[in-house]
Amino acid sequence: MRKLLSIIDSEEFWKVFSEEREARRKQLRNLPFAKKIEIVEKMRAAQLKREKS
Amino acid sequence: MIEALRTLNQLKREGVIKDYAIGGGYAVNYYLEPILTYDLDIFVLMTTDEEYSALYQHFKSRKYEIRDVYILIEGMPVQFLPSFISPLIDEAIRRAKRIRVKGTASKVLTVEYLIATLLMAFRPKDKMVIPCLLEQADMGLLNEILGRFSDEKTPLDNRLGRILESLQ
Numbered sequence: 001m002r003k004l005l006s007i008i009d010s011e012e013f014w015k016v017f018s019e020e021r022e023a024r025r026k027q028l029r030n031l032p033f034a035k036k037i038e039i040v041e042k043m044r045a046a047q048l049k050r051e052k053s
Numbered sequence: 054m055i056e057a058l059r060t061l062n063q064l065k066r067e068g069v070i071k072d073y074a075i076g077g078g079y080a081v082n083y084y085l086e087p088i089l090t091y092d093l094d095i096f097v098l099m100t101t102d103e104e105y106s107a108l109y110q111h112f113k114s115r116k117y118e119i120r121d122v123y124i125l126i127e128g129m130p131v132q133f134l135p136s137f138i139s140p141l142i143d144e145a146i147r148r149a150k151r152i153r154v155k156g157t158a159s160k161v162l163t164v165e166y167l168i169a170t171l172l173m174a175f176r177p178k179d180k181m182v183i184p185c186l187l188e189q190a191d192m193g194l195l196n197e198i199l200g201r202f203s204d205e206k207t208p209l210d211n212r213l214g215r216i217l218e219s220l221q
Contacts (some may be wrong), residue, residue, distance in 0.1 A: 028086035034155045035080075037054050039087040047089060 054079065056127035056158045059092055067109050072098040074149035074160040076134065080167045082183050083152070084189055088182070092123060092130040096162070097172075098146050099135045108133060141202040165195040169202065172209045183216055190209055 004020065006011075044051045064070045075083070075104055077094025087186035112124045123130035136143035151163050162170065168186050171179040187195075200209040 029084070031087075032079070033083050033152065034055070036082050036087045037154070040079075040082060040090060043087070043089045044091060045178050 054093060054129050055155055057129040057155060057159050058157050059130055060126050061095065062158060064108075064111070069108060070097050070099065072146055072153075072160070074162050074217065075145045076170055077132075077147070080162050081186070083161050083170075084164050084167070085182065085185050090130055095131055095133050096142050096146050096149075097133050098143065099133055099139050102137075105133070105135045105137075139173065139202075141173065141198075144198075145170060164189045165191060165198055168195060168213075169198050169209060171211045172199070173207055175212055180216060182201050183213075185219055187217075 004013065004016055007016060028039075031039075058075075061070070061073055064075070065072065074080075074092070074096050076096045077092075078088065078090025079093055082088060082090065083090055092186035097108070097110070109119065109124070112121065112126075117127040120130065122132050134142065136146055145162050146160075148163060148166060152159055152161050161167075161209070168183055169189055170185075171183055195213075196210070199213055203209040203211070
């Protein structure tokens with residue numbers, strides 16, 4: 001993130017942004033299934049809270 | 054969700070269901086990064102409508118809440134998809150991958166069969182995840198499966214072709 005904030009050139013910015021996003025997605029993909037389930041359950045609870053308010 | 058899996062395992066032990074496998078959104082989550090999904094799709098091995106009715110009766114008699122097609126198991130809306138609706142689903146369950154989730158045994162569709170079932174449904178949200186799942190699939194095996202189960206009504210191989218073209 002700090003690396004992104006220091007980039008001025010927009011082409012370089014999007015290149016680094018894409019690389020970091022892909023790295024983050026890979027990290028999330030490799031989580032244990034139980035951990036992914038926890039994340040989904042938190043997402044669902046947050047969404048239901050938004051729908052109620 | 055894990056409590057729901059424990060309940061399903063109990064149903065297996067009691068002989069109410071022969072076998073099951075996780076499909077749909079949670080199966081996608083098994084292979085990819087977590088994506089919001091509201092219900093648990095369970096593909097269940099059964100051969101007749103009567104068995105399917107008996108499953109719902111089992112839950113009704115135990116006072117589980119049933120909302121439309123969903124049975125609420127420990128707060129999780131579970132939709133049961135019986136294998137008799139498609140030989141592809143039957144085979145997908147039989148060849149599902151054994152997993153353990155926090156010590157609880159279960160099964161999840163292999164990525165190739167998951168893709169095939171998503172190609173059957175072919176909704177916009179299915180089309181979105183298929184390209185990412187393809188990265189993990191054995192394409193030879195996938196094409197072999199699609200070749201056997203494609204027909205005029207559900208041209209699975211054609212649908213995969215359209216997705217692959219859109220990625221060019």
